[in-house]
Amino acid sequence: MLTQRFDADLIADLQSHGVRLQGAETGLASRKGGAGPTDHKAMVLGGMSVMVPVHTAPAAQSPFLLETPDEFGNAILRRGGEVAGLVRLPKQPRFYGLTTQDGVPYSKIAVLHGQDVLATTVLQSCVRYVSAEKSCQFCAIGASLAAGRTIERKTPAQLAEVAKAAVALDGVKHMVMTTGTPPGKDRGAAILAESAAAVKAAVDLPIQVQCEPPDEDVWFERLKAAGADALGMHLEAVTPEVRARIMPGKAQVPLSRYMSAFEAAVPVFGRGQVSTYILAGLGDTREAILDMSETLAAMGVYPFVVPFVPVSGTALANHPAPTAEFMRALLEPLAGIIRKGGLAAEDIKAGCGKCGACSALSAYERRL
Structure with a gap:
């Protein structure tokens, strides 16, 4: 057996x-x-x-x-x-076989992640992606668009229609809405707010929204009021040197702005409902990631640390993935830091940290 x-x-x-x-x-x-x-x-x-x-x-x-x-x-x-x-191996979801009222296959609007997470990139383009001097070297946001597997802008009505069907047909339990960064100071918060509001009006589904920190903290209240249950603002790398090298455009939003945004967002969404995605293996040391994670966890921000995966067609396609030894030495103490901060993946209402499929982190949490 x-x-x-x-x-x-x-x-x-x-x-x-x-x-x-x-x-x-x-x-x-x-x-x-x-x-x-x-x-x-x-x-x-x-x-x-x-x-x-x-x-x-x-x-x-x-x-x-x-x-x-x-x-x-x-x-x-x-x-x-x-x-x-x-x-x-999870089966192909039934909602993939449907088409929206305006003629777009559901699978081009949102996809299934893991077993029960509906995920969408509301805006499949980014002001940083068009320039080699600004783009994040690990990013492939334009690849699926160029291949015709998605559409650039998903409307609120399309997202609501697909989300309702995914819950009814496939038992989806939460939703992730991310976006490429558009022009403007809200950095995508506005389109996420209107999208979350439309989905919540159609179906009772916990939603995490993900964007760069907007210039104004009032957007956190607006996102919450629109129906977002959780928020992700992703550092990707934790030291200025690595950020400048790997994501020169995104690094123009300094770490200090991320930290002040986290401080403003946690009281709105609650401890553990604000998270950040950190890619291990881009050049940050184990100690740097753990130090940042300890600071974040104390603030009530869940540090979701995942192994970097070299993606074909990107500038880092041939960059080595972190070793299993590095990840084990990082994730085991990180689970303790998260527990010390009173946080847990299972307590997150929606999003990447709750799903946990891209990292062994939640499995290390369960060991404690």
């Missing part, structure tokens, strides 16, 4: 190495290019959703191999030839 229990260390190993696929695509298709987790495939390990790289250079050399799944989506995972356990 194969075990379906996977410990945190093994998840960290999988996400650093990636996995080779023995058979053709089965179940929920892997994603190539675009915003959010890409070049990954969703897998369910011991009841936990995990996004595992499958289309990256490290994955092609991975010691992990996923055998061809059976008709139910169950597949044997091997490591170096030895059986590591049983994996289930």
Whole structure:
């Protein structure tokens, strides 16, 4: 009898190495290019959703191999030839087969992440992406648009229609709305507010919105009033030197503005309902990430630390992923920092930290 229990260390190993696929695509298709987790495939390990790289250079050399799944989506995972356990591949969601009233396939409006998270990039373009001198080197927001897999601007009506169907047909439990950064001082907060309001009017679904810190803190109140339950403002890197090198445009919004924005947003959304995404492996040291995470957790901000994944077609396509040893040495003490701050992934109402599929962090939290 194969075990379906996977410990945190093994998840960290999988996400650093990636996995080779023995058979053709089965179940929920892997994603190539675009915003959010890409070049990954969703897998369910011991009841936990995990996004595992499958289309990256490290994955092609991975010691992990996923055998061809059976008709139910169950597949044997091997490591170096030895059986590591049983994996289930989530099925393609039913809402993907529908089309909006104005003729756009639902899958071009929002996609399923993990098992039960609806995710959308409301604006699939960014003022920083058009310039090599400004763009984030890890970003592939334009790739899925260029490939015709999405549309640039999702309207509030389209998002509401798709969200309602995803809840009814596929049991979606929360939603992530992110955006490329448009021109203007609100940095995307305005389109997120109108989008969240439309979805909440159509279906009772917890929503996390994600954008760069707007220039005015009043936007946090507006986003909350519009129906956003949680907020993500993503640092990606935690030291000025790495930020300037990896994301020269986004680094123009200084760390000091992020910190003041966090301070203003936590009282609006509540402790643990404001989070930030940190990519480990871009050059920040383990100590720098842990120091920043300790500061954030004390403020009530959940530091969602994930391993950097080199995405094909980006400037960092050949940048190495962090080693599994680095991630284990980082995530285990980070879980303790989060617990000390009174935070927990399971307490987040919606968003990346609650889903947890892109990192082994929540699995380390469960060890405590």
